[in-house]
Amino acid sequence: MRDHIICYINGKRYQLNQDHAFMTMAEYLRYIRGLTGTKIVCAEGDCGACSVLVSRIHNDQLSPYQSINACIAKMYLYEGCHILTVEGLGKAMDLHPVQEVFVDEQGAQCGYCTPGFICAMAGLAEDLKIKNQKPCAQKVKNYLTGNLCRCTGYEPIIQAGLKLDLENTPSLKDLYRDEDILADYKKEKPISIKITGPDQEIFLPKTIDEALAYKTHEVKMISGATDLGVVTNKGKLKLNKTLSLNNIENLYQVEKSDHFYTIGAKVNLTELEKKLSSDFPEFARLLHIFASPQIKNAATLVGNLVNASPIADTIPFLMVSGAKVRLQSQKGLREVEIKSFFKGGYKELDLRDDEIVTAVIIPRTQDEYKLYKVSVRKDLDISVVTFAAGYKLQNNQFESLRLALGGVGPIVITPKKLEQNALGKNLGPKLFQYLAQEVEHEITPMTDHRGSDQFRYQLARNLMIKFGDEILKELNPSQFEASI
Numbered sequence: 001m002r003d004h005i006i007c008y009i010n011g012k013r014y015q016l017n018q019d020h021a022f023m024t025m026a027e028y029l030r031y032i033r034g035l036t037g038t039k040i041v042c043a044e045g046d047c048g049a050c051s052v053l054v055s056r057i058h059n060d061q062l063s064p065y066q067s068i069n070a071c072i073a074k075m076y077l078y079e080g081c082h083i084l085t086v087e088g089l090g091k092a093m094d095l096h097p098v099q100e101v102f103v104d105e106q107g108a109q110c111g112y113c114t115p116g117f118i119c120a121m122a123g124l125a126e127d128l129k130i131k132n133q134k135p136c137a138q139k140v141k142n143y144l145t146g147n148l149c150r151c152t153g154y155e156p157i158i159q160a161g162l163k164l165d166l167e168n169t170p171s172l173k174d175l176y177r178d179e180d181i182l183a184d185y186k187k188e189k190p191i192s193i194k195i196t197g198p199d200q201e202i203f204l205p206k207t208i209d210e211a212l213a214y215k216t217h218e219v220k221m222i223s224g225a226t227d228l229g230v231v232t233n234k235g236k237l238k239l240n241k242t243l244s245l246n247n248i249e250n251l252y253q254v255e256k257s258d259h260f261y262t263i264g265a266k267v268n269l270t271e272l273e274k275k276l277s278s279d280f281p282e283f284a285r286l287l288h289i290f291a292s293p294q295i296k297n298a299a300t301l302v303g304n305l306v307n308a309s310p311i312a313d314t315i316p317f318l319m320v321s322g323a324k325v326r327l328q329s330q331k332g333l334r335e336v337e338i339k340s341f342f343k344g345g346y347k348e349l350d351l352r353d354d355e356i357v358t359a360v361i362i363p364r365t366q367d368e369y370k371l372y373k374v375s376v377r378k379d380l381d382i383s384v385v386t387f388a389a390g391y392k393l394q395n396n397q398f399e400s401l402r403l404a405l406g407g408v409g410p411i412v413i414t415p416k417k418l419e420q421n422a423l424g425k426n427l428g429p430k431l432f433q434y435l436a437q438e439v440e441h442e443i444t445p446m447t448d449h450r451g452s453d454q455f456r457y458q459l460a461r462n463l464m465i466k467f468g469d470e471i472l473k474e475l476n477p478s479q480f481e482a483s484i
């Protein structure tokens with residue numbers, strides 16, 4: 001057992017024991033390593049001023065560099081990682097091409113948010129190089145969703161992105177010779193890590209059996225820390241004994257069989273969006289507008305599910321797709337339908353204290369999906385109301401229909417009665433008007449800072465009508481156009 005983590009920052013190796021491993025990455029970089037280019041502004045993953053690039057060693061290879069929010073990242077989660085900060089990209093007299101183009105286009109306006117923008121854009125440049133693509137306005141904007149400018153505006157920054165000269169931009173892998181980092185890390189034995197500080201402990205086991213042996217009621221699981229990092233920064237939760245599956249290689253896999261996708265607990269949402277885009281394009285589209293690239297590069301599906309927020313974006317889809325959650329403990333393994341995983345009360349789950357979620361299983365069926373998210377802003381915003389429908393059509397009727405609505409009760413609601421009543425009826429505006437009228441009897445929305453209960457009732461009705469309009473339009477585009 002090791003009592004420290006090993007990571008690399010701008011090409012240099014560091015060993016972090018209990019003194020520093022429990023710090024957030026942003027604090028460690030700034031206060032211990034003096035890398036003050038990484039800023040701390042919101043400290044909750046919202047503004048991107050703390051963006052850095054991270055590559056993780058998997059199966060003796062460094063993964064592509066991706067941007068993350070250092071303010072909510074815990075250092076102990078970055079064992080075997082190479083972290084690049086803005087200082088590591090280029091030097092004052094030898095700027096990285098992304099830094100140069102920022103200067104040329106006057107993208108460095110306030111200077112304070114700029115390092116975060118540059119790291120995020122270096123992540124974009126790397127991604128474009130890997131895919132052999134060119135920058136376009138849409139890609140630049142998408143990649144910078146997680147970076148806020150509070151002073152001037154985005155135009156010069158977007159222009160900088162559009163003028164990226166990818167041919168003369170070195171791959172991030174070549175900046176610090178990844179092969180040297182890999183050779184150095186190979187000297188370490190692949191063993192479990194336990195770091196015990198005066199008031200907290202983190203266990204990073206190498207195997208699932210070790211993880212299960214450690215898990216008790218007093219142990220909190222942590223995955224990408226995009227929920228937990230925010231609540232701990234705000235002082236709303238103190239992590240005492242924490243367990244991370246980060247160092248268990250096979251949990252990073254998405255397995256595809258004839259009938260299922262099995263998504264390991266450590267698959268991040270960026271990877272998930274890529275892997276599911278051909279079979280579940282509607283879910284991939286929803287993931288595309290989930291949070292920001294920085295958040296999705298750290299966040300997991302399992303974290304979104306177990307956090308169990310009624311406005312979590314992925315839960316409605318998991319409910320209507322008939323997905324199951326795989327739970328493991330020393331007593332054995334069980335697979336529970338997502339619908340039964342939620343027991344009815346707010347954040348009340350069918351998850352025992354000794355159990356760990358190791359995977360989510362999504363059936364590959366012929367069902368079609370419609371997934372909607374209503375939020376105040378389209379990008380990087382938490383939903384007010386969510387809606388999911390999974391269905392099959394036959395002879396102008398629903399052969400099957402599953403519905404789920406989030407943000408309208410303590411858990412994501414599945415209106416059974418409506419699903420049943422819709423079967424056997426001809427598809428037409430009347431049916432969807434009926435469903436829109438009836439949905440209000442199935443939900444119990446409340447008023448909060450995102451919207452009033454009445455607003456949420458209205459959204460639920462509107463989304464049902466939207467669902468109908470889209471289906472009817474797809475079935476008969478010309479007739480639909482004529483009737484409106």
Ligand SMILES: Cc1cc2nc3c(=O)[nH]c(=O)nc-3n(C[C@H](O)[C@H](O)[C@H](O)COP(=O)(O)OP(=O)(O)OC[C@H]3O[C@@H](n4cnc5c(N)ncnc54)[C@H](O)[C@@H]3O)c2cc1C
Binds near residue numbers: 045299300306314355
């Ligand atoms: C700026 C910002 C924007 C966001 N935008 C969105 C958004 O658009 N839509 C949305 O739905 N959410 C959003 N979120 C919330 C968050 O990103 C997601 O819920 C994310 O999927 C959580 O995953 P994680 O891996 O970071 O979980 P963590 O924060 O690590 O953990 C979340 C919960 O899951 C539990 N857990 C983790 N792994 C396991 C396991 N293997 N077994 C059992 N329990 C486990 C933890 O104990 C914890 O209770 C946002 C968050 C931030 C900070």
Ligand code: FES
Binds near residue numbers: 049
């Ligand atoms: S400081 Fe705002 S996202 Fe990290």
Ligand code: FES
Binds near residue numbers: 108111148152
């Ligand atoms: S350029 Fe930094 S806040 Fe606008």
